[in-house]
Amino acid sequence: MATTSFTKKSLGLETTEPAVTPPPASTTTASFTKKPKLGSAKSKKREIPEGLWTKCPKCSTMVFDKELDENLKVCPRCQYHFAIVARERIHSLVETCTFEEMNAGMTSVDVLQFTGVASYTNKLAEYQKSTGLKDSVITGLCKIGEHRAALGVMDFSFLGGSMGSVVGEKLTRLIEKATEKNLPVVIISTSGGARMYEGMFSLMQMAKTCAALAYHAQAKLPYISVLTHPTTAGVMASYASVGDLIIAEPGAMIGFAGPRVIKDTTQAELPPGFQTAEFLLEHGLIDAIVSRKDMKQRLIDYLTFMTESRKMATTA
Ligand SMILES: [Zn+2]
Numbered sequence: 001m002a003t004t005s006f007t008k009k010s011l012g013l014e015t016t017e018p019a020v021t022p023p024p025a026s027t028t029t030a031s032f033t034k035k036p037k038l039g040s041a042k043s044k045k046r047e048i049p050e051g052l053w054t055k056c057p058k059c060s061t062m063v064f065d066k067e068l069d070e071n072l073k074v075c076p077r078c079q080y081h082f083a084i085v086a087r088e089r090i091h092s093l094v095e096t097c098t099f100e101e102m103n104a105g106m107t108s109v110d111v112l113q114f115t116g117v118a119s120y121t122n123k124l125a126e127y128q129k130s131t132g133l134k135d136s137v138i139t140g141l142c143k144i145g146e147h148r149a150a151l152g153v154m155d156f157s158f159l160g161g162s163m164g165s166v167v168g169e170k171l172t173r174l175i176e177k178a179t180e181k182n183l184p185v186v187i188i189s190t191s192g193g194a195r196m197y198e199g200m201f202s203l204m205q206m207a208k209t210c211a212a213l214a215y216h217a218q219a220k221l222p223y224i225s226v227l228t229h230p231t232t233a234g235v236m237a238s239y240a241s242v243g244d245l246i247i248a249e250p251g252a253m254i255g256f257a258g259p260r261v262i263k264d265t266t267q268a269e270l271p272p273g274f275q276t277a278e279f280l281l282e283h284g285l286i287d288a289i290v291s292r293k294d295m296k297q298r299l300i301d302y303l304t305f306m307t308e309s310r311k312m313a314t315t316a
Pocket residue numbers: 056057058059060061075076077078079080
């Protein structure tokens with residue numbers, strides 16, 4: 001272990017300034033030459049402005065952003081899964097032009113007239129502007145492989161993927177639509193939990209989404225819950241943890257309360273790897289760990305298996 005981290009460190013820890021950091025060993029060093037006359041093949045890289053490198057928090061390698069994008073935001077050296085925004089995620093999973101978004105314009109109302117450091121209304125406006133989203137979930141009907149499915153994808157970049165009335169309502173409508181149309185549901189979660197700005201209203205979404213899923217389950221339709229980093233608190237305590245199949249991305253932090261709170265409450269040392277996808281797989285909370293690049297194919301395989309078994313069960 002120690003040797004690995006040593007070699008990896010030497011790859012990118014020389015400096016944290018992106019523009020002067022040497023690229024990883026496998027990429028060309030000529031890309032940093034300042035004179036624009038050298039070699040036409042490399043001229044493209046030279047035109048790229050400063051700051052387009054991201055340091056991998058796991059292996060410290062500086063990864064070229066374009067390479068990271070092409071690799072679905074997974075570190076090509078150590079497979080660390082960076083956060084990915086909902087639209088990119090949808091693009092990576094569904095068949096081209098099959099995604100029909102539902103309730104795209106639904107936005108939160110500041111029912112409690114919440115004010116703290118900033119008012120909730122201002123926060124919403126700020127995040128809507130910076131992310132281009134209306135709230136932290138995108139829902140819609142789509143095709144994944146040959147399967148028609150109802151897909152909900154959360155986005156951590158919008159207020160920490162927090163679950164307020166809009167997330168609850170959009171997911172509930174998605175699940176109800178799936179029940180009505182006999183479709184499987186796939187929800188990709190990432191969330192810090194309930195949205196505190198909406199107080200009790202956000203907590204009510206836990207019951208509402210689960211009730212819709214219960215009707216969906218009564219119709220014997222499959223629900224696959226995909227947990228990505230991080231999936232915690234109110235979301236993990238409701239729809240994210242009641243999948244017929246629960247799968248997670250590698251290294252995802254999954255849990256209800258944070259480790260510090262648990263440690264303080266139980267006054268006990270937490271085992272290594274506590275609240276990671278790998279730990280939870282070993283302890284039976286989740287069914288599989290699937291890397292982002294394999295996610296689409298695995299979803300297709302699972303949906304094929306689950307819908308085929310359903311057909312067999314209904315015809316028997
Ligand atoms: Zn890495």
